[in-house]
Amino acid sequence: MAENVTIARPYADAAFELARGAGALGPWSEALDRLAVVVADPQMRACIADPKLTDDQLIKLTLELGGDGLSAELQNFVRVLVANERLQLLPEIRDLFVDLKNEHEGVLEAYIASAFPLDDATLATLKSDLEARFKAKLNVQVSIDPELIGGVRIAVGDEVIDASVRGKLANMAAALKN
Numbered sequence: 001m002a003e004n005v006t007i008a009r010p011y012a013d014a015a016f017e018l019a020r021g022a023g024a025l026g027p028w029s030e031a032l033d034r035l036a037v038v039v040a041d042p043q044m045r046a047c048i049a050d051p052k053l054t055d056d057q058l059i060k061l062t063l064e065l066g067g068d069g070l071s072a073e074l075q076n077f078v079r080v081l082v083a084n085e086r087l088q089l090l091p092e093i094r095d096l097f098v099d100l101k102n103e104h105e106g107v108l109e110a111y112i113a114s115a116f117p118l119d120d121a122t123l124a125t126l127k128s129d130l131e132a133r134f135k136a137k138l139n140v141q142v143s144i145d146p147e148l149i150g151g152v153r154i155a156v157g158d159e160v161i162d163a164s165v166r167g168k169l170a171n172m173a174a175a176l177k178n
Contacts, residue, residue, distance in 0.1 A: 008092035009096055013096075031071075058087065081093075102139065108138050108156055109141070109157075111155045112153070112154050115151060115165070148165065149166050
């Protein structure tokens with residue numbers, strides 16, 4: 001939802017600046033991942049919406065479920081989110097934080113859809129070739145899509161490389177119509 005992202009952006013920016021200043025981008029990213037999963041749970045969503053829970057109870061619950069090892073800054077960040085009734089935005093904050101972290105580190109997200117599972121050697125070669133093409137380190141996420149019939153479909157940023165049988169058939173059909 002665009003409105004949530006707009007509201008979450010200043011919190012993500014603040015979290016990024018705190019983490020970068022402390023040299024703790026990795027730990028913050030991991031902690032925000034855990035907290036976002038906690039907040040996305042339907043039972044936790046019900047707790048967040050429950051007017052009977054005090055801010056202190058909600059903070060305590062969130063921090064306990066978020067796992068051990070949360071820094072004092074992260075705990076304070078959760079307190080600020082609860083105080084401003086923004087705790088439910090943690091998944092969006094985490095996504096924006098990861099985008100800022102990746103941009104800072106020169107990392108791009110790559111999504112590979114394959115008709116069949118890729119073995120480790122094939123995936124490593126494909127990742128290496130893509131990193132050379134895009135001149136950046138890639139975080140690769142692979143999914144299986146049997147509708148591709150064969151081959152792969154790759155999305156990196158705004159660029160899509162469709163090397164699937166389905167894509168080639170669609171291109172052939174379009175060419176035959178002209």
